[in-house]
Amino acid sequence: MDEGVRRPSAVVIEALERQLEVxxxxxxxxSWEWNATTNIVEWSAELYRIYGLDPGTPITFDTFITSVxxxxxxxxxxxxxxxxxxxxxxxxxxxxxxxxxxVREVDSAGEFFIDANGEPFRLVGTxxxxxxxxxxERAVQRSRQFQGxxxxxxxxxxxxxxxxxxxxxxxxxxxxxxxxxxxxxLLLDGPGKxxxxxxxxxxxxxFSRAIEGVEVGPVAGSCGTAAFRREPVFVxxxxxxxxxxxxxxxxxxxxxxxxxxxxxxxxDGRVLGTFAVYYRVSRLPESEERELIARATxxxxxxxxxxxxxxxxxxxxxxxxxVREQDRTAIAREIHDELGQALTALKMDVAWVQxxxxxxxxxxxxxxxxxxxxxxxxxxxxxRISAELRPGILDDLGLVAAIEWQAEEFSRRxxxxxxxxxxxxxxxxxxxxxxxxFRVFQESLTNVVRHANxxxxxxxxxxxxxxxxxxxxxxxxxxGTLTPQSSLGLLGMRERAWRLDGxxxxxxxxxxxxxxxxxxxxxxxxxxxxxA
Amino acid sequence: xxxxxxxxxxxxxxxxxxxxxxxxxxxAVRTRLVSRLREAGLDVIGEATSVxxxxxxARTCAPRAIVVDIELPGHPGLSVISxxxxxxxxxxxxxxxxxxxxxxxxxxxxxxxxxxxxxEFDSVAxxxxxxxx
Numbered sequence: 001m002d003e004g005v006r007r008p009s010a011v012v013i014e015a016l017e018r019q020l021e022v023x024x025x026x027x028x029x030x031s032w033e034w035n036a037t038t039n040i041v042e043w044s045a046e047l048y049r050i051y052g053l054d055p056g057t058p059i060t061f062d063t064f065i066t067s068v069x070x071x072x073x074x075x076x077x078x079x080x081x082x083x084x085x086x087x088x089x090x091x092x093x094x095x096x097x098x099x100x101x102x103v104r105e106v107d108s109a110g111e112f113f114i115d116a117n118g119e120p121f122r123l124v125g126t127x128x129x130x131x132x133x134x135x136x137e138r139a140v141q142r143s144r145q146f147q148g149x150x151x152x153x154x155x156x157x158x159x160x161x162x163x164x165x166x167x168x169x170x171x172x173x174x175x176x177x178x179x180x181x182x183x184x185x186l187l188l189d190g191p192g193k194x195x196x197x198x199x200x201x202x203x204x205x206x207f208s209r210a211i212e213g214v215e216v217g218p219v220a221g222s223c224g225t226a227a228f229r230r231e232p233v234f235v236x237x238x239x240x241x242x243x244x245x246x247x248x249x250x251x252x253x254x255x256x257x258x259x260x261x262x263x264x265x266x267x268d269g270r271v272l273g274t275f276a277v278y279y280r281v282s283r284l285p286e287s288e289e290r291e292l293i294a295r296a297t298x299x300x301x302x303x304x305x306x307x308x309x310x311x312x313x314x315x316x317x318x319x320x321x322x323v324r325e326q327d328r329t330a331i332a333r334e335i336h337d338e339l340g341q342a343l344t345a346l347k348m349d350v351a352w353v354q355x356x357x358x359x360x361x362x363x364x365x366x367x368x369x370x371x372x373x374x375x376x377x378x379x380x381x382x383x384r385i386s387a388e389l390r391p392g393i394l395d396d397l398g399l400v401a402a403i404e405w406q407a408e409e410f411s412r413r414x415x416x417x418x419x420x421x422x423x424x425x426x427x428x429x430x431x432x433x434x435x436x437x438f439r440v441f442q443e444s445l446t447n448v449v450r451h452a453n454x455x456x457x458x459x460x461x462x463x464x465x466x467x468x469x470x471x472x473x474x475x476x477x478x479x480g481t482l483t484p485q486s487s488l489g490l491l492g493m494r495e496r497a498w499r500l501d502g503x504x505x506x507x508x509x510x511x512x513x514x515x516x517x518x519x520x521x522x523x524x525x526x527x528x529x530x531x532a
Numbered sequence: 533x534x535x536x537x538x539x540x541x542x543x544x545x546x547x548x549x550x551x552x553x554x555x556x557x558x559x560a561v562r563t564r565l566v567s568r569l570r571e572a573g574l575d576v577i578g579e580a581t582s583v584x585x586x587x588x589x590a591r592t593c594a595p596r597a598i599v600v601d602i603e604l605p606g607h608p609g610l611s612v613i614s615x616x617x618x619x620x621x622x623x624x625x626x627x628x629x630x631x632x633x634x635x636x637x638x639x640x641x642x643x644x645x646x647x648x649x650x651x652e653f654d655s656v657a658x659x660x661x662x663x664x665x
Contacts, residue, residue, distance in 0.1 A: 337603070340630045341558035344650045348564040351654060379650045383632070393633045396609035405633045 028129040052098035069095035087114040104131045139288040149173020163307045180280040187273040221247040222261035223274040232262040237282040257282040264301045272304045332389035399434040422461040444472040444517045452476025475514040549575040555586040555600040572657030587619040597624040597660045613641045624663040
């Protein structure tokens, strides 16, 4: 053996090659070398695996470039040519198409070696399969993006927006993740037999109308079947799937090929509806997509159930309030009739005695005067208590007359002028509505007397676009100094508005002293944006 | 109640007698009012507790005035006035009631007078006479 130059033995080389091959397999990195002189390309075993080719298949530049995805081919060729002109390195990401038609994503890098004449004679490079990695990155990114939609939907729900808006946000949130996806959310009726509402903002209205009324069953498209089976139904090809025989004509015109539907269930197990994703390619969802659909379904379930509970609570609250008003009406009547008449008779008798006193008796006259005054006070109290319990005028003459009367009473007792402008005409209001508006008016005036220190009150009652609006504005100290007691009163007003499906706001008067209470209620109530 | 009656001898009447029907469901107040009106010289020829009974009475007695409380059981508010006005158009209609918030509405509905039961009972006779003068 020569001294100084020690060549590795064949055994060592073989060992090193094996080591390299294992390293490449583990890291999914393949390597290659192209000899410009011989135009022979050598690939490592891992590179053959990445490209889905049998090891030892002869490779030329042409076999390489034809395996690049057609959309990426020009870019790759241009980049390699550029590097060849000036020598040096290049790096890019591209998609390759395997012989079985599947597509993989790879990161490639290469370097040209130039000979003494400045001609490239060798190109060496590596190629890493990043398909799974990128898919995971995209999944994480989509998951984060959908989180935004989930949060948005829950915020809309918490802020009391219509259920339709909440659910539409989830539907759009799914659609925004992938342009080939279209989503729809179907709501079931109470017994869970029939779809009553279709929320599909990206689909034409006639699609929704065609779905509404469809009954659930063992063979009822993806959604009707999913609701019936209480489990997800994923159909890869609507055109051939037996579940879709009766319904495929509804989606075919829209280019939708696959439909994956999941039931939306309440905490007690009731099926509330279904969440469906349509795909423009015939395929089944991957686990990441299933996960997203499950999330959308979960949030939709929370929203629907919460709104149903809201509606139940509101109905119950309205019922309690109606019973309370009935009781108050009965008590008011009783007090007014029984006590009122008896006191009047008593007063008449005192007057009778006064008239019949044979000779003027100053002491008796004075005492009788006192009795008359005391009786008057009791009569006034009885009238006030009775009217506060339930003003008969509200039932007999309607809201405007009742508010007019209450405003006059208020001015008479408090000495604060109260100006009323009513422009609602002669409309018949439901008892519950008239009572609610009147009670808010009473509560507002009570607040004015107790807290506002006002010198005048302006009241406006108007009707716009089917909504009744009552505005009570005073020129007092304003709402900046609310006491716990007055804020309880405000809470009561808001609750009344909520029961009537309206809103009540209390704010500082624009550009000046005072408070403005605004009550807005729809004439039709309780308005439910969706059937419960 | 029921049939017309007059307790004053004909000779005592000056000109045409002021015949009145009192319609009020509250018996304590009605009896006292009737005495008071008679004391004041009015000829109370009938008493009733409902609009229907009052209309029947009026058909046979043709009163010159009707004093009525609009708070009659089973007869909502202002329809008392319109029903009596329609049935007995020639009689002066005086509302005598504890429902003081209805004053304006009653007058608008056709009542000729309105008196508060608890504070103006001494003025009923004068009001009736004033309307017929």
